[in-house]
Amino acid sequence: MNTHLLPASPAASSSGRPELSTTKRPPRGWFARQYRQRMLRTDLLTVIAWSSVAAAIALWLADGGATNITSPASLFTAAGIVAGLAGMDLVLLMLLLAARIPFIDRTIGHDRALEFHGKLGKPSLYLLLAHGVLLAIGYGMAEGLDPVSESINLWVQVPDMWLAFVSMALFIAVVVTSLVAVRRRFPYEFWYVVHLLTYAAVATSIPHQFSVGGLFAAGTWQRWYWLSICIYTGSALVYFRILEPVLATARHQLTVARVERVAPGVVNIVMRGRKLNQLAGTGGRFFIWRFLAPGMWWHPHPFSLSAEPVFSGSDGQGTLRVTVRGLGNGSAQLLRLRKGTKVALEGPYGLLSTAARTKNKMVMIGAGIGITPLRALLETTPFAPGEATVLLRGHTEQELYLGSEILDLCQARGGRLFHLIGPRSRTQSTWLPEDAVRNGYSLTSYVPDIADADVYVCGPAVWAANVIADAGKAGVPEEQIHHERFDW
Amino acid sequence: MKIRGTVAAALASAGILLAGWQTGTQAGGISTVASSTTAAGTTGSTGTGSSGTGSSGTGPTGSTGSSGSTGSAGSSSSSGSSGSTSSSGSSNSSASGTYKGNTVQTRFGPVQVQITVASGKITDVTALQLTNTDGKSIQISNRAAPLLRSKVLAAQSANIQTVSGATITSDAYLTSLQAAIDAANL
Numbered sequence: 094m095n096t097h098l099l100p101a102s103p104a105a106s107s108s109g110r111p112e113l114s115t116t117k118r119p120p121r122g123w124f125a126r127q128y129r130q131r132m133l134r135t136d137l138l139t140v141i142a143w144s145s146v147a148a149a150i151a152l153w154l155a156d157g158g159a160t161n162i163t164s165p166a167s168l169f170t171a172a173g174i175v176a177g178l179a180g181m182d183l184v185l186l187m188l189l190l191a192a193r194i195p196f197i198d199r200t201i202g203h204d205r206a207l208e209f210h211g212k213l214g215k216p217s218l219y220l221l222l223a224h225g226v227l228l229a230i231g232y233g234m235a236e237g238l239d240p241v242s243e244s245i246n247l248w249v250q251v252p253d254m255w256l257a258f259v260s261m262a263l264f265i266a267v268v269v270t271s272l273v274a275v276r277r278r279f280p281y282e283f284w285y286v287v288h289l290l291t292y293a294a295v296a297t298s299i300p301h302q303f304s305v306g307g308l309f310a311a312g313t314w315q316r317w318y319w320l321s322i323c324i325y326t327g328s329a330l331v332y333f334r335i336l337e338p339v340l341a342t343a344r345h346q347l348t349v350a351r352v353e354r355v356a357p358g359v360v361n362i363v364m365r366g367r368k369l370n371q372l373a374g375t376g377g378r379f380f381i382w383r384f385l386a387p388g389m390w391w392h393p394h395p396f397s398l399s400a401e402p403v404f405s406g407s408d409g410q411g412t413l414r415v416t417v418r419g420l421g422n423g424s425a426q427l428l429r430l431r432k433g434t435k436v437a438l439e440g441p442y443g444l445l446s447t448a449a450r451t452k453n454k455m456v457m458i459g460a461g462i463g464i465t466p467l468r469a470l471l472e473t474t475p476f477a478p479g480e481a482t483v484l485l486r487g488h489t490e491q492e493l494y495l496g497s498e499i500l501d502l503c504q505a506r507g508g509r510l511f512h513l514i515g516p517r518s519r520t521q522s523t524w525l526p527e528d529a530v531r532n533g534y535s536l537t538s539y540v541p542d543i544a545d546a547d548v549y550v551c552g553p554a555v556w557a558a559n560v561i562a563d564a565g566k567a568g569v570p571e572e573q574i575h576h577e578r579f580d581w
Numbered sequence: 582m583k584i585r586g587t588v589a590a591a592l593a594s595a596g597i598l599l600a601g602w603q604t605g606t607q608a609g610g611i612s613t614v615a616s617s618t619t620a621a622g623t624t625g626s627t628g629t630g631s632s633g634t635g636s637s638g639t640g641p642t643g644s645t646g647s648s649g650s651t652g653s654a655g656s657s658s659s660s661g662s663s664g665s666t667s668s669s670g671s672s673n674s675s676a677s678g679t680y681k682g683n684t685v686q687t688r689f690g691p692v693q694v695q696i697t698v699a700s701g702k703i704t705d706v707t708a709l710q711l712t713n714t715d716g717k718s719i720q721i722s723n724r725a726a727p728l729l730r731s732k733v734l735a736a737q738s739a740n741i742q743t744v745s746g747a748t749i750t751s752d753a754y755l756t757s758l759q760a761a762i763d764a765a766n767l
Binding site for chain 2: 132135136139140142143144146147148150151152153154155156157158159160236250251252304305307310311312
């Protein structure tokens with residue numbers, strides 16, 4: 094079958110035996126349709142996001158806001174009100190993006206949702222700051238006071254306003270520490286606690302919106318609209334971030350069954366549980382795990398399944414498996430996990446899965462521990478023999494974790510497999526081993542028809558960026574490249 | 582694909598803003614009408630109150646009395662407070678007549694209330710001036726004034742809860758009211 098003149102001889106290239114294929118490829122055009130639907134959902138989300146900002150301003154317009162601008166003071170006041178409305182709307186959008194709503198996750202993926210979430214941070218802070226400053230100026234001018242005394246007046250005299258000042262201080266603290274944390278790479282836990290303050294910031298800002306702002310006075314339809322979007326955001330957060338994970342944990346009753354050594358510093362954690370059939374087909378997507386043992390339970394770990402669930406009984410009883418490298422101080426503890434430890438889970442999240450497919454052909458490129466999600470994806474994602482290629486990258490053969498399982502799967506399902514082993518190039522930044530670079534190989538040397546395939550990339554950030562750049566050069570459109578950040 | 586989403590989003594947003602603008606200019610027209618009626622209302626205040634906000638219960642009975650009193654107050658306020666030529670000069674401390682509170686300035690405009698006292702009881706509260714700088718303030722005032730009036734009449738004092746969404750108006754209203762109560766020596 095392998096008629097191409099390939100620079101590196103594939104470790105496996107079998108394409109017969111379609112009867113062994115676990116998941117048959119769906120009819121022609123299925124993936125294209127799936128892609129079109131996902132794009133439609135993306136557009137829908139874009140429309141909703143923009144419209145919500147427009148609606149926030151329209152609330153004010155509908156109230157005759159623009160017709161009341163008659164003096165410099167009212168102009169400042171109007172600008173302040175609009176800034177506050179838009180800023181709060183962006184804050185709500187940020188919360189929704191971080192709420193892990195399945196519709197958003199299925200459409201743009203977890204990491205892109207968080208990317209947008211991060212991008213909105215600074216604009217919303219600027220709008221909220223402008224809100225405070227402009228209103229202090231506007232109100233101050235109307236009363237003949239300077240903005241500072243006006244602010245003090247507001248703080249002292251107007252009920253709920255002191256809360257709004259507290260809220261503003263919290264918002265500033267959250268955004269500033271987030272920006273610093275991104276740069277300095279504070280531990281995840283620090284980040285987490287800072288972000289909890291966001292909820293306090295939003296909560297303290299809400300009273301003044303309804304009591305001080307005349308726009309949301311009792312009995313107005315604007316009040317109901319604003320109240321409903323606040324309540325929707327709050328309940329989405331509570332449901333998807335707290336209730337659903339608790340329910341999932343109770344539903345699956347996971348406990349650690351055994352910890353197997355795969356390679357130095359790398360283990361398989363096998364967990365036993367119930368109703369695992371509900372988690373089947375999530376290959377490539379990740380869960381957030383908490384191992385409920387002293388000193389570990391508060392540490393969330395984002396890991397993908399490294400294999401499909403194995404069923405041993407009725408009611409979906411069986412085992413799940415993740416493959417973990419002891420990197421961070423939290424992950425290192427996992428190597429010594431005790432049998433019987435209870436496990437809490439959230440998820441599945443992310444789009445590194447069949448749901449992202451746009452083409453019949455696919456290429457999976459993994460390095461190091463990033464190989465393991467691809468192992469699970471390879472197990473179930475539909476393709477016909479000869480349509481899938483797997484490229485595994487590691488310094489040594491030993492670092493191709495689960496390499497032998499992937500070889501078996503490729504043989505069974507008819508996929509091509511390349512092992513790219515060796516030290517990285519010292520002269521240039523590349524994802525390939527040095528000798529491959531020296532021989533002039535690139536992505537198309539291994540996968541000539543890659544431009545017509547979905548490319549799944551999983552590995553360290555810099556390495557993955559190189560793969561993606563190379564794929565772009567080989568003519569792979571952006572929407573066919575699927576990559577999940579794996580380094581937070 | 583990205584372009585399609587952006588264009589759709591921009592169109593939807595523009596439509597929403599336009600709809601908001603449209604309703605806003607219409608609402609603006611309505612509120613100026615409202616402001617003209619309240620402007621008329623400050624002189625003959627409760628006539629519009631009964632017609633406009635449909636305060637049917639208080640309209641016929643209480644309002645006619647109060648409109649009478651405001652009429653007199655409007656003509657000569659000082660005589661209103663001093664000239665308690667009231668029906669019964671019966672009691673020692675219980676005064677009768679109409680009393681004005683001082684004018685309280687807020688960012689939404691001046692607020693001043695007047696109370697009508699009969700044999701030591703507040704029988705009516707009239708807002709001589711209410712926050713009216715813009716359509717919103719007028720709307721808030723129109724909503725808050727009847728609520729505040731009935732609360733004051735029930736409590737017979739300025740110690741009542743403010744109307745939510747009309748905090749500034751309420752505070753000014755109650756401050757002026759307290760001054761009027763003090764003036765009446767209640």
